[in-house]
Amino acid sequence: MSATSAAINPKGPRLRGSASNPFDWLNTYLGSSVGQKILVAITGLLLMSFAVTHMVGNLKMFSGPESINKYAYFLKHDIGAWIWVARAGLFLVFVLHLSVALSLKTKAMAARPVGYAYNNSAQATPQSKTMVQTGIVVGLFIIFHLLHYTFGMVHGIPAADGKGERNYLSLTYKLDDGVVVHDVYKMVVAGFSTGWLSAIYLISQMVLFIHLSHGIQSSLQTLGLVNRRFLPVARLIGYGTAGVIFVGNVAIVVAVWVGWVKM
Amino acid sequence: MKFTLHIWRQPGPNARGQMVTYNVDDITGDMSFLEMIDVLNERLIKDGVEPVAFDHDCREGICGSCAMMINGLAHGPERGATTCQLHMRSFKNGDNIYVEPWRAKGFPLLRDLVVDRSSFDRIIQSGGFVNVNTGGAPDGNSLPIPKADSDKAMDAAQCIGCGACAAACPNASAMLFLSAKVGHLGAMPQGEAEQSDRVRKMVATHDREGFGHCTFIGECEAACPKEISTEFISGLNRDYIGSAVKAAVKGEARGGA
Numbered sequence A: 001m002s003a004t005s006a007a008i009n010p011k012g013p014r015l016r017g018s019a020s021n022p023f024d025w026l027n028t029y030l031g032s033s034v035g036q037k038i039l040v041a042i043t044g045l046l047l048m049s050f051a052v053t054h055m056v057g058n059l060k061m062f063s064g065p066e067s068i069n070k071y072a073y074f075l076k077h078d079i080g081a082w083i084w085v086a087r088a089g090l091f092l093v094f095v096l097h098l099s100v101a102l103s104l105k106t107k108a109m110a111a112r113p114v115g116y117a118y119n120n121s122a123q124a125t126p127q128s129k130t131m132v133q134t135g136i137v138v139g140l141f142i143i144f145h146l147l148h149y150t151f152g153m154v155h156g157i158p159a160a161d162g163k164g165e166r167n168y169l170s171l172t173y174k175l176d177d178g179v180v181v182h183d184v185y186k187m188v189v190a191g192f193s194t195g196w197l198s199a200i201y202l203i204s205q206m207v208l209f210i211h212l213s214h215g216i217q218s219s220l221q222t223l224g225l226v227n228r229r230f231l232p233v234a235r236l237i238g239y240g241t242a243g244v245i246f247v248g249n250v251a252i253v254v255a256v257w258v259g260w261v262k263m
Numbered sequence B: 001m002k003f004t005l006h007i008w009r010q011p012g013p014n015a016r017g018q019m020v021t022y023n024v025d026d027i028t029g030d031m032s033f034l035e036m037i038d039v040l041n042e043r044l045i046k047d048g049v050e051p052v053a054f055d056h057d058c059r060e061g062i063c064g065s066c067a068m069m070i071n072g073l074a075h076g077p078e079r080g081a082t083t084c085q086l087h088m089r090s091f092k093n094g095d096n097i098y099v100e101p102w103r104a105k106g107f108p109l110l111r112d113l114v115v116d117r118s119s120f121d122r123i124i125q126s127g128g129f130v131n132v133n134t135g136g137a138p139d140g141n142s143l144p145i146p147k148a149d150s151d152k153a154m155d156a157a158q159c160i161g162c163g164a165c166a167a168a169c170p171n172a173s174a175m176l177f178l179s180a181k182v183g184h185l186g187a188m189p190q191g192e193a194e195q196s197d198r199v200r201k202m203v204a205t206h207d208r209e210g211f212g213h214c215t216f217i218g219e220c221e222a223a224c225p226k227e228i229s230t231e232f233i234s235g236l237n238r239d240y241i242g243s244a245v246k247a248a249v250k251g252e253a254r255g256g257a
């Protein structure tokens, strides 16, 4: 008996093609500029879908406190742990979108080490050249928005006894069926009755519109869904969706401001 | 006509460069942009000054050599024209004209307006061909190709590899060039078989050569002397997604190029 016969597998490790290593696939396809751009496009469109859903849900402000408070209660309690799955997913998508987009942008800046003395452009839209700037503003706004309404850390409403402020999160509302829930309606009215807060929201919505007016049509092209004939359609979808998000969100702010929606 | 030219002068790849101002007169509107620089160079030679180095060859808009950024636009202000096909009547008498080389990491500067575009050759070498034994000429019509497909291939095949797309792109992306080559071969049955390998390898080489990514700004399309459409970039991405799916299912991915 030779020494090797003691080995568990005398023929050596099982053969595997290098192609069976999933990291090869990931490095190749998600490591390239095209693959990463596709990631930015997919995550961008997911964020866009969220923005549409979020806006439509918030339109319940127009049907009164009962409606919006019930909806908010449904999201936070009735769907149980799914809210955390949704939040984690959204967070992941958000982080992926901005980290891949910013990393691509850094590489693109390195791709032109010496710039032109005379800068000019033939047909580029301003929004297509400022995606990073508008994206960063939108990102900062999202953080601000969470601090403001989700964590109630930015602003309070004057307490009934005139002493100090009450935290947004302590506001309560009694639904028709007797359940006591968080008063989202009052919180939103309090927020947008404050001039500087409304101004921040209006400006941010403008910037989001600019980001999406290029982002959506660009994503559709990135995903290979557009040819020369459908380019005008992709543009229409882009401006249309961005416009719907803008109008819906701004309507809520303005309605509170001019007093259509009040306590 | 008279012009004030501001031209990038740089004696060598690692030397310091700068914009230098020259005045030219006795220019007629029918002169091409290159002929106008010829006039300037003749004078510079007489004055004992090193003439402006620039690439040119065919001077009829088919070779893609005459790379120049003119007033911030690749190949100047006319759509669908190379610099050699740009005429001085496109400018107003007395204009200031800024002339600069292509600026991209993938196009290292050699001298004045001349850049090294061999990165494009390496992109082609990594997949811009069809692996068939040529053999004898096939019978006519033995391989039917729909008219729409051949038109599409012909549109893409117009690319002369001038590099204007990458020079004009704010991201310094050569995606229009890449997509024209990939789209041209993929539209034909002879090239289709290797399309998913080709697109993976050529994209990998494009990135390795230091070009940026495409965000559909669309400047390349306006700069392209052959008016290649960005729809080919969309098509390239479609092929890339197809290649990724095929590699995932069949386990074919072997790294880029």
Ligand code: HEM
Pocket: A037, A040, A041, A043, A044, A045, A047, A048, A051, A097, A098, A101, A102, A104, A105, A131, A132, A134, A135, A136, A138, A139, A140, A211, A212, A214, A215, A216, A218, A219, A220, A222, B213, B214, B215
């Ligand atoms: C609600 C939030 C956001 C939405 C809905 C959104 C949506 C989009 C969409 C649809 C695109 C197009 C992708 C493409 O060009 O193919 C895009 C691109 C981009 N986004 Fe956003 N985005 C959001 C937030 C952000 C944030 C927070 C940042 C950065 C900090 C950002 C940075 C960018 C950049 C840099 C691009 C350009 C892509 C590139 O250069 O490859 N976005 N975004």
Ligand code: SF4
Pocket: B064, B158, B159, B160, B161, B162, B163, B164, B165, B166, B176, B177, B180, B220, B223, B224, B225, B226, B227, B228
């Ligand atoms: S796509 Fe157009 S601009 Fe780009 S290299 Fe080809 S001919 Fe030149």
Ligand code: FES
Pocket: B055, B056, B057, B058, B059, B060, B061, B062, B063, B064, B065, B066, B082, B083, B084, B085
């Ligand atoms: S010199 Fe050949 S295209 Fe201009």
